Amino acid sequence: MTATESPQQVVIIGSGPAGLTAAVYAARANLEPLLVEGVVEGGPTGGQLTLTTEVENYPGFADGIMGPELILQMRAQAERFGTRFVTEDVVKANLDQRPFTLETASGSTIETNALIVATGAKPRRLEIPGEDELWGAGVSACATCDGFFFRDKHVVVVGGGDSAMEEAMFLTKFASKVTVVHRRDALRASQIMQDRALANDKIEFVWNAIPIEVNGADGVVTSLTLKDTQTGEVSDLPADGLFLAIGHIPNTWLFDGTLDTDDEGYLIVDEPSTHTNVPGVFACGDVMDHNYRQAVTAAGTGCRAAIDAERWLASEGIG
Amino acid sequence: MGATPVTDAAWATEVLESDKPVLVDFWAEWCGPCRMVSPIVDEIATEHGDSLKVLKLNVDDNPNTAREYGVMSIPTLLVFKGGQADKRIVGAKGKAALLADLADYTG
Numbered sequence: 378m379t380a381t382e383s384p385q386q387v388v389i390i391g392s393g394p395a396g397l398t399a400a401v402y403a404a405r406a407n408l409e410p411l412l413v414e415g416v417v418e419g420g421p422t423g424g425q426l427t428l429t430t431e432v433e434n435y436p437g438f439a440d441g442i443m444g445p446e447l448i449l450q451m452r453a454q455a456e457r458f459g460t461r462f463v464t465e466d467v468v469k470a471n472l473d474q475r476p477f478t479l480e481t482a483s484g485s486t487i488e489t490n491a492l493i494v495a496t497g498a499k500p501r502r503l504e505i506p507g508e509d510e511l512w513g514a515g516v517s518a519c520a521t522c523d524g525f526f527f528r529d530k531h532v533v534v535v536g537g538g539d540s541a542m543e544e545a546m547f548l549t550k551f552a553s554k555v556t557v558v559h560r561r562d563a564l565r566a567s568q569i570m571q572d573r574a575l576a577n578d579k580i581e582f583v584w585n586a587i588p589i590e591v592n593g594a595d596g597v598v599t600s601l602t603l604k605d606t607q608t609g610e611v612s613d614l615p616a617d618g619l620f621l622a623i624g625h626i627p628n629t630w631l632f633d634g635t636l637d638t639d640d641e642g643y644l645i646v647d648e649p650s651t652h653t654n655v656p657g658v659f660a661c662g663d664v665m666d667h668n669y670r671q672a673v674t675a676a677g678t679g680c681r682a683a684i685d686a687e688r689w690l691a692s693e694g695i696g
Numbered sequence: 697m698g699a700t701p702v703t704d705a706a707w708a709t710e711v712l713e714s715d716k717p718v719l720v721d722f723w724a725e726w727c728g729p730c731r732m733v734s735p736i737v738d739e740i741a742t743e744h745g746d747s748l749k750v751l752k753l754n755v756d757d758n759p760n761t762a763r764e765y766g767v768m769s770i771p772t773l774l775v776f777k778g779g780q781a782d783k784r785i786v787g788a789k790g791k792a793a794l795l796a797d798l799a800d801y802t803g
Contacts (some may be wrong), residue, residue, distance in 0.1 A: 416732070416790030427728030445728040467718070513769035513786030522727045523754065526768040583702055597766060640751045 384488040387686050388415045390467050390631075391495030393424025394672045395662025398679030399686075400494045404458035406687045407419035410488065411461050411653035413479070415631045419628035420499040425446040425663075428519045428673055429629070430547060435672050447672070454656050463487070470631045472655050479622040491657050491686040494632070494644065495679060498625035498663040498670075503535065507591030511619075515598025516591060518621045521545040524551045527618045533558055533601055535588055538623030542570040544622045556614065560606055583614070591615040593618055627664045636660070643667050651682040657693075659685050698738030698784045702751040704758040712779040714749055717801040721752040722762055722772045729788040733771045740798070747803035775801055 387403050389396045392414035403410040411557045414422050421427050429444030438447070456462070469480035476488040500518040502508060508516055515668055517523040520534075532552045534545045537559035557574070562584045564571050574580055583603065587609070590602040600615045627643045629636065637645045637654045644653060644660040651659040661678035663670050699721055702710045711718045721737045723730035734752070741750035755762040755770060765774060765781055775783040775798065785797050795802065 417788055418794065421729045421788050422732040423728065427732070429728075430726075445731065464790070465792070482790055513772065515768055517769055519729070519769075522729060523769045525726075525770075526726065526762070597768065681730065 378572070384490050385409070386489070386690060387411075387491040387493060387683075388413060388477075388479065388487055388489035389493040389495055390479070391415060391419070391493075391497055391664075392422050392452070392462075392664065393426060393495065393497050393662055393675060394599050395495070395497070395664075395675040395679035395682070396424075397448070397455050397496030398676040399495060399642075399661060399683040400455035400460040400679075401451070401458060402680050403493075403686065404455060404460045406683065408683075408686065408687060409459055409461070409505045410455075410683075410688070411463060411489070412455065413463045413465060413481065413487070414465060415496070416482075418468075419496045422464065423452070424497050425625075428521055429543075430521050432672060451676075455570050460540070467631060470635075472632070472635045472658055474477070475657060477657065484599055485517070491690055493679075493682045493686055494653070494658065494664060495637070495662045495675075496628035496631070496664045498627045499674075500621060501624045501626050503588055503591075503621060503623065505588060505590055507593060510595075511591050511593045512600050515593065515616075515618045516621070517618065520547045520620050523618075523620075524548045527552045528555045530617035531556070531615065532618035532620060532683075533588075533616045534620045534622055535559075535616065536624070537561060537564045537566060537599075538622065538624070539566045539570050541622035542566045542574040544620050545580050546572055546577060546618065549577055552579070552618075554581065556581045556583055556616070558586050558588060558601075558614070560587045561585065569671050576696030588619070625663065625670075627667070629635060629664060641667055649681075651678060651685045652689075657689060659689075698744055699734070699741045699750045699752040702753050702758075704760045707758075707761050707781070709753060710749075711776050715734050715774070715800050716747065716749045717782070718751060718776040718797065719750045720776065721750075721771050722755050722767045722774070723752055724754060724756050724770060726756075727770050730771045733773075733788045736794060737773070739791065740794065741801075744798075744802040748798070769799065777801070 426444035661682035662675040
């Protein structure tokens with residue numbers, strides 16, 4: 378695909394539950410949505426669910442469903458109603474004039490009357506020495522992808538939320554021991570996840586500690602330097618792997634200076650709608666929600682964004 | 697024609713003794729990002745098969761090779777030239793980025 382001859386009615390950026398739900402609704406409204414599903418800049422195609430295992434809290438799946446399978450089902454549903462997919466990253470967005478213009482990594486240009494931003498969030502990094510050098514050689518942000526390589530080894534999970542507990546419990550299937558390092562003396566995870574993790578014999582906890590360096594030898598992780606947040610004391614924790622679960626950063630860099638963000642960098646929408654500060658641009662999913670961040674809430678806002686876009690196009694006389 | 701499966705047993709003949717550079721996609725069924733990369737690797741196999749041999753290795757079924765080359769994260773793509781690992785690409789990437797990484801081998 379090169380430049381699109383005429384503007385699209387609606388383009389969706391993002392392929393997680395928000396973007397795919399927006400696509401289902403926009404397609405059923407005959408808007409023939411084009412969904413740019415992204416590849417790497419904002420995280421994997423399909424979003425964070427593709428990095429999970431069993432999803433037990435998405436309504437309609439009484440016995441649970443695997444995250445990647447749920448995404449594939451949503452994608453098939455969007456495709457069934459006529460959504461077209463472009464598997465590329467958007468590298469530039471011009472929202473200063475209409476139609477809006479997007480540029481992709483291969484240099485293609487896409488014009489669109491309405492834009493739905495569902496770019497999600499990607500895992501936060503520690504930004505400490507050794508992390509980049511040992512990425513993929515013991516440092517990972519995806520237990521379900523990489524846990525397999527740590528059979529009978531000792532791994533560390535950094536974080537104290539639900540995703541940290543989920544990663545830690547998943548890793549016990551492979552590792553001989555999992556140490557959770559958390560910067561506070563209490564977990565932020567939901568009670569059910571805390572209870573499960575605290576009851577797991579293979580999981581140990583190091584409280585009030587932050588990693589300050591990842592150490593390696595022969596190109597693989599050997600230990601982690603920790604600093605006690607109370608005493609300032611520095612210690613060495615031998616480990617074969619390090620899994621990060623320290624939250625996410627919203628993928629908004631495409632819109633720096635054009636779309637308004639809050640103090641934490643998330644896109645601001647005109648609640649309860651999904652209108653951003655630029656008319657014709659709508660936001661949904663984790664890029665605008667640091668409060669709930671669930672698959673089902675992302676899907677819900679995706680639905681709202683599609684309906685908002687449909688009504689806006691009609692009100693502009695271009696729907 | 698996409699990437700051809702390779703095993704621990706066939707590794708030496710298929711990879712180390714190959715005349716052409718060999719791209720190997722280390723993957724597994726349970727790896728979400730691998731499912732995103734595999735179709736791209738298949739396309740590269742079809743489009744650049746003349747200059748580059750493209751194989752895929754299931755790490756579940758073939759743990760020895762993955763261990764030998766220190767693969768601790770998937771998807772990992774390794775390029776072998778003259779029996780040596782010449783390039784390592786860790787994590788999912790788009791086609792344009794992958795082709796840029798592989799420019800030295802795709803002629």
